Amino acid sequence: MRRVYLDHSATTPVDPEVASLMMTYYTEKYGNPSSIHSFGQEVRNAVEQARHQVAALIGAKPDEITFTSGGTEADNMAILGVADAYRKKGRHIITSAVEHHAVLDTCEYLAKNGFELTILPVNEEGIVSVEDLAQAIRPDTILISIMHANNEVGAIQPIADIGKLAQEHKVLFHVDAVQSLGKIPVNVKEMNVDLMTVSSHKIYGPKGVGALYIRKGIRLVPLFHGGGQEKKRRSGTENAPGIIGFGKACELAGRRMAAEAAELKILRDKLLQGILDKIDYVKVNGPLGDSRLPNNVNVSIRFVEGESLLLSLDMLGIAASSGSACTSGSLDPSHVLLAMRMPHEIAHGSLRFSLGRQNTEEDIDYVLEQLPKIVERLRMMSPLYDQMKQAQ
Amino acid sequence: MRRVYLDHSATTPVDPEVASLMMTYYTEKYGNPSSIHSFGQEVRNAVEQARHQVAALIGAKPDEITFTSGGTEADNMAILGVADAYRKKGRHIITSAVEHHAVLDTCEYLAKNGFELTILPVNEEGIVSVEDLAQAIRPDTILISIMHANNEVGAIQPIADIGKLAQEHKVLFHVDAVQSLGKIPVNVKEMNVDLMTVSSHKIYGPKGVGALYIRKGIRLVPLFHGGGQEKKRRSGTENAPGIIGFGKACELAGRRMAAEAAELKILRDKLLQGILDKIDYVKVNGPLGDSRLPNNVNVSIRFVEGESLLLSLDMLGIAASSGSACTSGSLDPSHVLLAMRMPHEIAHGSLRFSLGRQNTEEDIDYVLEQLPKIVERLRMMSPLYDQMKQAQ
Amino acid sequence: MYSAKVMDHFMNPRNVGEIPDADGIGEVGNAKCGDIMRIYLDIEGNTIKDVKFKTFGCGAAVATSSMVTEMVKGKTIDEALTITNAAVAEALDGLPANKMHCSNLAADALHEAIKNYKEKEKAKG
Amino acid sequence: MYSAKVMDHFMNPRNVGEIPDADGIGEVGNAKCGDIMRIYLDIEGNTIKDVKFKTFGCGAAVATSSMVTEMVKGKTIDEALTITNAAVAEALDGLPANKMHCSNLAADALHEAIKNYKEKEKAKG
Ligand SMILES: Cc1ncc(COP(=O)(O)O)c(C=O)c1O
């Protein structure tokens, strides 16, 4: 059976070049980078090279990069670490309604523990308003946390404008760039960012590795206590093969990004247009054009439910994802789609295709051949489709 | 040049079988285990198998295992998580003076934040007294954290006795078993352990993975907020290849442990006896015989400094470690050796050889050939050696 | 995630459709929650002669709907009333824990349809 | 970790040893801290004709000791007094940050030895 993976925003395969580099560090150069012997020092050098590679992709200095176990840890470290270090300065934090749970839930944890939280709304395309943000800033605001690109609908936020605003008000600015890294240009200096989260497994690097950019001079209370690795910011034996793999993945991403984004946009637009042409009652979620990640397609297919779509696609070898409540076992569909003021019943039928490096035109053709049949089958079963037809 | 790695307590190479299994999950079976499509579900199944493998090695049930990014995270999760969840019951914690920094520093962080800490002393072999512990337990004690085997001197603590005591007093008992796992039998039920830390990279699994055993029914406040993976205990995209590698490493360790321990003991004793025979003014650190890990040799070589020994060994291809202050950049030598009441100047000259699976008799012969020459050279330079000679 | 039986009933659902002028129709759930199940019954005497369903919902919702129609066909009303959601799940070799509450409503829809039938019968007098 | 120069001076230290009846002896550090450096000077006129050292300590301690003896041989006392710990570290192509404070004491030991020489001279009258 043909297998078509269109869930790259969930995770990506590891690039073969990255994987084979990692192998060397698993089985041959396996020393602990904190050891002073040569088994350790050869790994230390490679870890520091990786720090350069990650820093280069986001316009940072190497010593501003702290490696973590992933995006979630980096988000927690940034938000909890700033809250703890700057609590005497103030206790107000601003974020948006469409953040990843690693940001939103962390902020909400703080809101239950002595902090005040403003959650900015978004417009129907999922984009935060800079004016709203300007009005939300208070004298006791210590942190603004806004993502660069949204993982569900691909909406790109006006980060540079927010960064300027944050700087003017001397408020720290954290950006979750997990989804934008390697897909669109990211530059902490140009965007006036103080803290930035990135994650390896979204850019063809290994799972279980991420990094937090911490602008020089910013204090953070660490999440872990222990051996004092990563300049005391992140204790624990360094995941050297993972870090080295992440570094390589950043290097590759930097080299390939421009060409890849152009190709992905063509496939993205072909897929989206094809769906709109072949299936009726479809709503596009998120912005169009340059405010959207080059690899994201998100649609709501009315009168059918997302998990059913996913399962049916999966039976044909196609992997996608959905903001349907059923895919997460919760009762509510995606908080992102709801924040975009989409009615529950339409949000349940949402479908995200996130494209990647190895996808081809044939993959897209295959989806466009199969998806309409699936939708037709499910709609034949759907009492909602009946109702709509009868109402016409 | 011959290369002899004798620093397995710092980290181990990844077993080739483990590494090649991981490769499959990096490049072919790369789905996100939380995804419902088959790319995700095939990985989910492998992650659950790994959970079984880890559980089996410590006598736990699979759903009592939570995967983490390593031993440090698991130690922090256990101690901070219990402290937060049980703070209403009491605020007293007991630990020992020879714990790893991941435990000791976490307890000390709590001591600065409203908790009370009793740090138990150890005897000259590095072993905690169960009587001391019995006397330290108070009505408001909520947690005892004692390691199974010490990473520096290989001392094995009377965990089962402590477990019984903890159970009698209804105090939660956390054990850091990072160094004992795979080397000596570990069983959470027989030892009456409530929480246990294990780490993959010490048993020929990958770095960046560990696990916390949490006995059913124990509450823990999570360290990270986010996607709610690992039954909400540990958010963040699962490091599936790492977890699967760790599971395999546990399976291999379980199969090989008995035979391997017997072989390691022979090499260990040969190395120790050889050092004592060939070099004078040497002190053995830690207990002898069955109270010692089968792979640990730790000696203090008087009148020379540990880092010099390490560097000299390294120039000959031999990797070891030291409790010398100089190896860590701090001013004090190993807190473990100091807790064993060793004078600073002797602690500075400590040397740890930690043996592993691929070491041979020839490796030991090589060390026994080179080490005496190194010591002689360094003692020729040492003003302390002069002083001692003159005093005679 | 799902058992082979669930996937079979999801991909090849039995008795999809409507019964024109059905003797009983039952519907549970709503679009807001992501699940709607509608069951149509054709009843002769006390026996369920035919049964059809339409469902909007996840894999479990479709599969349980399909399964309940198979379980109930040819049964008497009283027998049908003894079928529980749990029994439907069991007949499918179980459902994931997080699906047991939100999507396992097919027996409820069946019971609603029987109630609807009884009410109609009563109205006829 | 260490530069090639540090490793060279550590593995092949210059001027190890003692000078019997040295004109000046300087010692810094103590065993508790893990570093002791002792410098012996042979001085003729105002010139350092010979210099030897003995050191207990880490790689940096040995290398800086060795380096300072090289730097100072043949120099006048006044020239020797201008040599700083930083200059010794620099001559070794630098030291790791965490070594700059605890193990980079060789110039101090040299200065102590010169002080010792001057005191002896004074005592002689
Ligand atoms: C926007 C965003 N932030 C954070 C995360 C969490 O990163 P990780 O999976 O590396 O923990 C993800 C992905 O899961 C994400 O898409």
Ligand SMILES: Cc1ncc(COP(=O)(O)O)c(C=O)c1O
């Ligand atoms: C006893 C002990 N506990 C905890 C740790 C920390 O584990 P990890 O390196 O996986 O963070 C180590 C090793 O570094 C250890 O030896």
